[in-house]
Amino acid sequence: xxxxxxxxxxxxxxxxxxxxxxxxxxxxxxxxxxxxxxxxxxxxxxxxxxxxxxxxxxxxxxxxxxxxxxxxxxxxxxxxxxxxxxxxxxxxxxxxxxxxxxxxxxxxxxxxxxxxxxxxxxxxxxxxxxxxxxxxxxxxxxxxxxxxxxxxxxxxxxxxxxxxxxxxxxxxxxxxxxxxxxxxxxxxxxxxxxxxxxxxxxxxxxxxxxxxxxxxxxxxxxxxxxxxxxxxxxxxxxxxxxxxxxxxxxxxxxxxxxxxxxxxxxxxxxxxxxxxxxxxxxxx
Numbered sequence: 001x002x003x004x005x006x007x008x009x010x011x012x013x014x015x016x017x018x019x020x021x022x023x024x025x026x027x028x029x030x031x032x033x034x035x036x037x038x039x040x041x042x043x044x045x046x047x048x049x050x051x052x053x054x055x056x057x058x059x060x061x062x063x064x065x066x067x068x069x070x071x072x073x074x075x076x077x078x079x080x081x082x083x084x085x086x087x088x089x090x091x092x093x094x095x096x097x098x099x100x101x102x103x104x105x106x107x108x109x110x111x112x113x114x115x116x117x118x119x120x121x122x123x124x125x126x127x128x129x130x131x132x133x134x135x136x137x138x139x140x141x142x143x144x145x146x147x148x149x150x151x152x153x154x155x156x157x158x159x160x161x162x163x164x165x166x167x168x169x170x171x172x173x174x175x176x177x178x179x180x181x182x183x184x185x186x187x188x189x190x191x192x193x194x195x196x197x198x199x200x201x202x203x204x205x206x207x208x209x210x211x212x213x214x215x216x217x218x219x220x221x222x223x224x225x226x227x228x229x230x231x232x233x234x235x236x237x238x239x240x241x242x243x244x245x246x247x248x249x250x251x252x253x254x255x256x257x258x259x260x261x262x263x264x265x266x267x268x269x270x271x272x273x274x275x276x277x278x279x280x281x282x283x284x
Contacts, residue, residue: 018072119234126152136214137230142182160200
């Protein structure tokens with residue numbers, strides 16, 4: 001029974017150390033405990049007057065350390081992500097998200113950092129979307145709406161993806177009117193191309209005051225954070241951080257809110273009418 005108690009003791013100390021690490025937002029305690037038990041198992045026990053483990057007991061103890069470390073570290077990482085997300089709720093500035101944060105589990109959230117990775121994710125979304133893409137951005141410029149972006153939009157429309165693009169924040173900061181005008185012209189040309197080619201998908205654009213930074217792909221995921229999808233080409237050195245949400249219920253609620261804001265509030269659509277644009281009609 002002694003090896004069993006040793007294994008339980010090791011597992012408990014590793015778990016507790018990572019629990020402490022979660023509370024103080026510092027992973028040193030967790031790594032230190034794991035490091036100590038690895039040192040002990042690999043022969044360090046002799047320094048304390050204990051015998052060195054060999055044979056099956058060695059492999060059992062190493063397995064316990066590795067498995068409990070993996071599970072504990074994953075727990076720490078997920079809880080740390082949720083805490084980080086809650087600290088950045090003001091930056092996300094989305095009422096629906098704020099009210100649903102406690103209903104979104106740890107494993108339904110991932111993070112995108114830096115402008116380059118955001119841009120890659122946007123282009124990947126355009127490649128993978130099957131039914132609908134929604135892009136909200138404070139500004140729109142030809143930096144982002146470049147030839148690569150336009151070609152991917154055309155590919156989406158050809159294969160039947162419906163696209164909604166919205167922008168129009170009044171304060172433009174350092175963005176010149178030249179690049180804004182060129183970006184808007186490129187979008188108008190995309191709409192003309194869509195109409196003349198009678199594409200399977202539709203392209204709808206909306207210009208209205210908003211500072212949202214949202215990317216939604218079908219009902220698969222929604223991305224919210226600091227990145228302006230339609231004005232940033234990924235070359236910016238500014239710190240960017242967004243959260244990918246895989247919670248379907250939240251995404252469907254967000255789509256309903258978006259559609260209500262975009263279309264005539266005097267002629268409200270039912271949830272069934274709104275959602276048929278995004279998911280199989282049989283679900284409603």
